[in-house]
Amino acid sequence: xxxxxxxxxxxxxxxxxxxxxxxxxxxxxxxxxxxxxxxxxxxxxxxxxxxxxxxxxxxxxxxxxxxxxxxxxxxxxxxxxxxxxxxxxxxxxxxxxxxxxxxxxxxxxxxxxxxxxxxxxxxxxxxxxxxxxxxxxxxxxxxxxxxxxxxxxxxxxxxxxxxxxxxxxxxxxxxxxxxxxxxxxxxxxxxxxxxxxxxxxxxxxxxxxxxxxxxxxxxxxxxxxxxxxxxxxxxxx
Numbered sequence: 001x002x003x004x005x006x007x008x009x010x011x012x013x014x015x016x017x018x019x020x021x022x023x024x025x026x027x028x029x030x031x032x033x034x035x036x037x038x039x040x041x042x043x044x045x046x047x048x049x050x051x052x053x054x055x056x057x058x059x060x061x062x063x064x065x066x067x068x069x070x071x072x073x074x075x076x077x078x079x080x081x082x083x084x085x086x087x088x089x090x091x092x093x094x095x096x097x098x099x100x101x102x103x104x105x106x107x108x109x110x111x112x113x114x115x116x117x118x119x120x121x122x123x124x125x126x127x128x129x130x131x132x133x134x135x136x137x138x139x140x141x142x143x144x145x146x147x148x149x150x151x152x153x154x155x156x157x158x159x160x161x162x163x164x165x166x167x168x169x170x171x172x173x174x175x176x177x178x179x180x181x182x183x184x185x186x187x188x189x190x191x192x193x194x195x196x197x198x199x200x201x202x203x204x205x206x207x208x209x210x211x212x213x214x215x216x217x218x219x220x221x222x223x224x225x226x227x228x229x230x231x232x233x234x235x236x237x
Contacts, residue, residue, distance in 0.1 A: 056085045057222040060120040062140065063107055064091040068128030069099035070208040071157045075124050078215035081231045084122075084222050089114035091137055100128040111139055121222055123147045127158020127178060127207065135166035144169045148201075153221060155203040157214050161185060164202075175204040212237055 061076050079086050090097055090107035097105045108114075123143060125134060134140045144167050147154050156164055161177040162184050164170055174190040176197045185191055195210040196203065196217045203221065205214035212235075220228035 056083065057122075058085045058087070058120045059122040059124055059218070059222065060087050060089055060114055060118065060143075061124040061126070062089055062091055062111060062134065063097050063099075063105055063126065064130040064133045064137075065098050066128050066130030066133065067097065067099050067105075067126045068130075068158055068208060069101055069103040069105070071126035071128065071211045071214075072099065072105065073103075074211040075126060075155075075157070075215045075218070078212065078219055078231060078235075079122075079124075079222070081234070082219035082223050082227055084219065087114055087117070087120070091133060091140060100130070111143065115139075115143055119146075119150060119152060122153035122155055122218060124218070125156040125160035125163055127156075127160045129159075131159040131163055131181075134160065134163040141167035151201060153201045153203060153218070155214070155218055157205040157211065158207045161189075161204050165189075170199075170202045173202050174199040175202060176206055177204065178207045 059079050061072065061079075063072055076086050076088060088105070088108045089111040090109070091111050094107050094110045094113070097107060099105060109117075125131070140163065144154060144164070148169050154164070154169060156175075156177075158178040159181045161175050162181040164175070165185060165188055171188050172190070174192055174197050175185065176192045176194055177185055182191060190199075193206075195213045196205045198217060198221070203214070203217055205211070205217075216228050216232055216237075219231055
């Protein structure tokens, strides 16, 4: 069931939270108290746990013309199913983005605006031909450097690990990528051909066929293994 936002006041949320059975009543809903409120409460749509006073984990997923749509969509979708607050940011603005197979995605906001609302627990880069634009973007580089400096999660799939090299991120760590960019990476990283490679707060993967593995690994890292397994089971994987 997709999450929906309910226009509930802080006082009403407090009243709801007094009842132990509120999860069965409101399962599948996200309750937001608005910016600046005293509490951030939500109900995870997969496993019906009610969280109040706990900050929802967040992820910033970047997109640009030429991004690989499966890698983008699966990453964003699985994280949302896991109860992660996902923001989709267009590197070249908030206008619709045409992906590698002509699927059009409308970002939530621009990268410039998204970084003002950060930080985010994870920064996610899909692959596809658009990775060269990520590599050329000083704005993307600054966001990655800040993410790494703060010890937060950096995730890249397919050709996107080459973006990490372009901006000097995670040098010397273990990673993987789409085979076509392997030669760009072997001199600066410990290269692996595993489907998903996790080295500290760096998460990388190989391509469209490993996108679910990648997204579920991120979901586990941002939430917990039990939650990721329930998301996986609900998708019949």
